[in-house]
Amino acid sequence: MRKLLFALVACVLALMSTACVGGSKYEVQGDCVVYRYWTFSFGWRNDTLPGADVATFKQLSNWLGHDSERVYYEDKLVPGVDVSSLETIRKPLFRDKRDYYYQADPMHVRDMASFEVIKWFEDDFWARDARCVYYDTVCIDGADLPSFTILEMSTAKDKNHVYYFGRVLPLADPATYEILDNSVYSRDKSHIWCGNDLLEDADYATFTVDDLNTAHDKHGSFRWEKRDTIARE
Numbered sequence: 001m002r003k004l005l006f007a008l009v010a011c012v013l014a015l016m017s018t019a020c021v022g023g024s025k026y027e028v029q030g031d032c033v034v035y036r037y038w039t040f041s042f043g044w045r046n047d048t049l050p051g052a053d054v055a056t057f058k059q060l061s062n063w064l065g066h067d068s069e070r071v072y073y074e075d076k077l078v079p080g081v082d083v084s085s086l087e088t089i090r091k092p093l094f095r096d097k098r099d100y101y102y103q104a105d106p107m108h109v110r111d112m113a114s115f116e117v118i119k120w121f122e123d124d125f126w127a128r129d130a131r132c133v134y135y136d137t138v139c140i141d142g143a144d145l146p147s148f149t150i151l152e153m154s155t156a157k158d159k160n161h162v163y164y165f166g167r168v169l170p171l172a173d174p175a176t177y178e179i180l181d182n183s184v185y186s187r188d189k190s191h192i193w194c195g196n197d198l199l200e201d202a203d204y205a206t207f208t209v210d211d212l213n214t215a216h217d218k219h220g221s222f223r224w225e226k227r228d229t230i231a232r233e
Contacts, residue, residue: 024074026059033057033065035075047075063091076104092123102137110139121153138166151179154195155186162188164196171198181209184224194225201227 024037026049033052039045053067064086065072071081073092078101085097092103100107100115109115111129118126127134133143135156144158156163162172176189185207186193192202199207203217210216213224221228 024062026065028054049075050077061088064088064094073104078104105137107134107137108139119150124153126150126156135166140166169196183209184213185209185215197225199225
């Protein structure tokens with residue numbers, strides 16, 4: 001549940017900060033390279049890149065740069081990247097000849113030749129290759145590729161499992177699993193969830209979604225995954 005809330009907040013902040021993000025960039029200041037970016041709390045920040053070589057530093061985008069030996073995602077050093085084959089895809093995804101990288105983390109892609117992003121959601125994505133399905137850096141071992149279907153940003157399924165943020169959702173029956181009215185709530189033939197929280201006390205027959213994050217059944221109301229203590233008329 002916390003992951004879903006964080007994702008919703010992140011989407012709002014991303015929309016609010018679009019104009020400011022466009023001003024982010026790398027700058028040489030004296031004998032060091034800095035990453036200049038905007039924060040809502042402190043305004044413009046200048047973070048020094050650890051170990052960056054001023055003489056050979058190049059900016060590939062306003063979020064990816066490198067010198068002759070090192071690669072940086074924003075202000076973070078990304079170890080092990082092959083500089084000669086570095087390529088930007090779309091923030092926060094980039095690659096070299098050996099792997100793809102999400103932000104500053106390697107994805108450990110199983111088959112580089114067949115890797116492709118299936119669907120983007122702001123800075124998050126679902127992807128696949130000939131051997132595996134991925135949610136950001138999470139590799140879903142054993143996913144059934146022919147039946148794999150994306151339901152929304154956080155959720156997908158195949159014939160065997162339902163996946164929430166790339167992890168198997170316990171007890172979920174993929175054949176009957178569905179998102180309810182574009183809300184945080186979902187169900188299968190026997191269970192109801194809010195995000196990945198199983199609502200064990202929800203009355204299945206009378207459970208009704210009210211809006212994005214509220215619902216009710218014959219016993220009362222829910223806000224997110226919590227039962228409201230005020231009885232419903």
